[in-house]
Amino acid sequence: MPQPHGGKLIQRIEKNRDVEGMEKLKVSKDIAKDVENIAHGIFSPLEGFLCKDDFENVLFNKRLSNDIPWTIPIVLDMNEKKYKEGDEILLESENGLQAILEIEEVYSYDKKETAQEVFKTTDESHPGVKKVYEMGDFLLGGKITLVKQEENPFERYTLYPKETRILFKEKGWRDIVAFQTRNPPHIGHEYVQKTALTFVDGIFINPIIGRKKKGDFTDEVILESYQTLMKHYYLKDRAVLAILRTEMRYAGPREAIFHAIMRKNFGCTHFIVGRDHAGVGNYYGPYEAHDIFNEFPDLGITPLFFRSFFYCKKCGGVVNEKICPHDSKYHINFSGTEIRKLLKEGKKPPSIMMREEVAEIIIKSRNPFV
């Protein structure tokens, strides 16, 4: 099993800590999830929100200031410079999170520059850029300690790195491939997963549950459709489904690295990277998220690059461009847009595109889209 990123699994949880009388700062649901992910080691080696040196290194070099690969700035913003270095405050969310922040630094930053570096665009119609522009003008850096978890409607499917590492060991898995998703599975996804699984001991299917953009599938539908797929078409001893509670940033290539790092912390040795991973619109090239891995010989998790699978009428099965010699007129692509359109109309996509059981779950759901 790989070492956690940075060599140590971060655990910053103190449930009995006295927080009486501490100054409080209300934080958003997204920030609350970041806090929990730091505390449980999903974001190892981060122990808190980035200070300026790390923030700038991440922005310009895709690494923390100690040279460890890190591509997405994990930051806490605020509108006014209310606190100072050395202050301890209590972060609270509307869903019950409580965490202590030891403020090490309060600093300003350039939003346009941040957007350009992280998302490769300053276009406000990019959801990640829009979010940066809406952030406060100052960032608070410092270590956090989780005192109380948020309420979690998906508790039953939430596992933390400490738990997955023990689980994988108990299952006797040495090589584990992780699959990141934010959609219900179609046949193309299943082929990618099973192709990868053929070469390792187990697969960790890890859908992202959290803020997404309008038109994405709801968390409930994603989870339920995967449960159904796995019940009917996967070996219980070879596949684990657990959620990852974090927002989608839509940072394309940079987010692919971030996604891989989180899965390394869960104990995975391999990570599937598909077409336009974590992309949105046409901001990134279809395989830019593959190329970025060339910059990180020291990532510590092996990417498995996949090109799109499609159905070939001549081959009579699901193939990809590396194995199918036939003309594209025989190909049926697993178009997410097409599948979505059919489902919106209450129609089941053909069984060569989506498992019937999965389609039924989505159609049955009253409102499958965000």
Added chain:
Amino acid sequence: MIFNYWKGDKMDEKKYTTVSIPTPLAEKIKERIEGTGFTSISSYVTYVLREVIASMEEDEEEVFSKEDEEKVKERLRALGYLD
């Protein structure tokens, strides 16, 4: 491959250090990186060293206390992840 190391104008000088390598080796590297995404001998050497250092880090079994491990296993059983 595009490598975009250390944008000088943004970064502090103290982040760099000078390492001496034999001139013939530097010449070989210079030839080797022509037409690749490496923009300088430094970026190539940095890449190779990161790769070497990372390969020397051994996978280690995470050590959790017996009590911790049992607690985790109990939860995993309750959730149906373990039999």
